[in-house]
Amino acid sequence: MGNQIIDSSQVDGAILVVLPKFIGDAINTLPALELLKKLYPTQRVYVLGRPFMAHLFTRAAHYGTEFINDKRYCNEQKHSLFKMAKELKQLDISIAVLLRGSLREALLLKLAGVKNVIGYAQNARSPLLSHALKLNQSEHYIYRYCQLINIPHGRPFKQFSAPKLIPKKTTCALSKKRNVALYLGGSVKGDRHYPHDLSLELINNLVMRDDIHLYLLGDKAEREEMETLRFKAGENGEKVTNLAGSMSLDILVDTIGAMDAMISIDSGPMHIASACGTPCVAVIGQGTSPWSNVAPKQSNLIALHHNSMSLSKPHMIRDITPKAITDVLATVF
Template sequence: MKRKIINNKDVMGNVLVVLPKYIGDAINTTPSIGMLRAHFPDKKIILLVRAYLVPLFERDDRYDVTVLVDHRYTAKSRLSLLNQARLIKGLNCELAIVMRNSFSDALLCWLSGIDNRIGYANEGRSFLLTHSYPFNSNRHYLQRYAYLANEPFGRPFNHMPNTYLYSDKINTDKYANNIKIGVYFGGKYKLERHYPSDLAIQSLLTIAAEISCEFCIFGDQSEADDNAILTQSLEQNNIEVRDLSGKTSLSGLVDAIAAVDVILTIDSGPLHMAAAIGTPYVAIVGLGTSPWSLVEPKTSLGVSLFANGRGLIDAELIREISPECILAAILSLNLPFKEKEHAEEHWFQKRQSIG
């Protein structure tokens, strides 16, 4: 059935965008948000997000968005579906783009009385949407979200913008002559995506033997024990290291990733943060939660090391990526100058390119 194209000028109210719940997925909606801002330069764009995602978007300096917490999922101030719908109903939203493929999110927008409701025809929810589209699982995640910001409006865009997050500089000048390398290998709760501690230690020691560098270890509190092992091994070898596990907010993590010269990271939120703020990366990818071809950042900033062997044990696949491969990937990125004045020049150039 042919769907009616939405005329931007006919939308008089605000625009609601229901974001996915995971960090990487939420970041991957930012090109779509940019497209929506181009559609509606004078309308309020409201992002409905989980509470922990607020720090990623409340500092936005590009798309002029309003961030609204989805209190259906907050522990201390939880709202029912109906009460959350009543809250949204008072915001004069006339258009909703449901980025998350869940029945409850489509129902929320329907109960909120929003006239135009866009989303994929998953979870038997087509009857709740005014513009529902077949879901193509072969599309990259970025293009899945961008499709919902393009197709209903007559396909005015041939290309989508890059992912984007605001970041601010933090002080990392203590060892200004060293290249700054961020590290996020994940904790054991990352399961098959976690880069094992024995290989992680070997990798960092191998890098430090070849490059004058300091390491900054990232992670949340649940990853602190794994990261403590890394930190202790580096300190025992007189290698400069800072362990920020559980010591940064989500926005603080973005800023810390913006301050390093390169980040080594598994397939997780920090990878997509790096791509969105312009920090070069080396991605270490075993068995992910989605096929790598559908989630790999669309940027020339990084090198992806993908375990593509013939192993049959899921947790062992990532071990195919050796410390020597990681070192070679870092060297291939042509890292910045090591002298202090050159390091400062590199920082200025990097900030100009993403600002």
């Protein structure tokens, strides 16, 4: 095939997609997977991702892909690069699409004997790609991923659909009130997390409403900080449930999908809420990427941006006050 246009009708083997390593980025790949499945409706489309991501893709089964654990990142029986390549070699892969921009992933596919590899020409990996596209840094991540499908196939698509996750009925016992999830981030999120003093003020402002029950989300590393917030809420803490560190990624999708609304920093849970159709107020401070490149495209998300003049990154997010957040949430209800 080389750099020529790929004719999907002439491709007999399986298709492999290498996922990014973060939750939000993986959710943003879903439109590209949909385009790929339209091009190859009868072929097996595998997605290779880190083991924890498998839970997320159980809620994206409607995209028709098969998840493969990247055993290089398993805690037990961890594979080497060569052993993982040997395993992939058994899948009869005709085309691989790199949705992660690392040299290591391109080398993996070279060792796996995949002849047709699509990816962006970055990180000195162009010699390992059959179709090396020029990366437009200003494009939204969803566009970047979709272009890796559209351009090599002769641009058959004019548009794409927004990412969608389908949650299952949650097993979490929810209140009969309006249930609102909060992902404010712990100190592990660095400059992105909502400061604890403002988080406590926000919690107290919200639970003053008798019709709201709050659910604090987070991973195991954030559980203690979320429990401290709940404890400091005093009597109001009875209207707050700490779920941080208590669920796998699929259950997190189900829980967020069951909420009446969510408040979140720029994060994976924010992208989950958007993809589940849960109304979400996003608190945008200093992000890891320009907001224009990662912002969810669903209409159920309302973004609050800081207008801080501070040169200190940790202070930027403080410009978004608890009152501003509760005022916006009031428009959702």
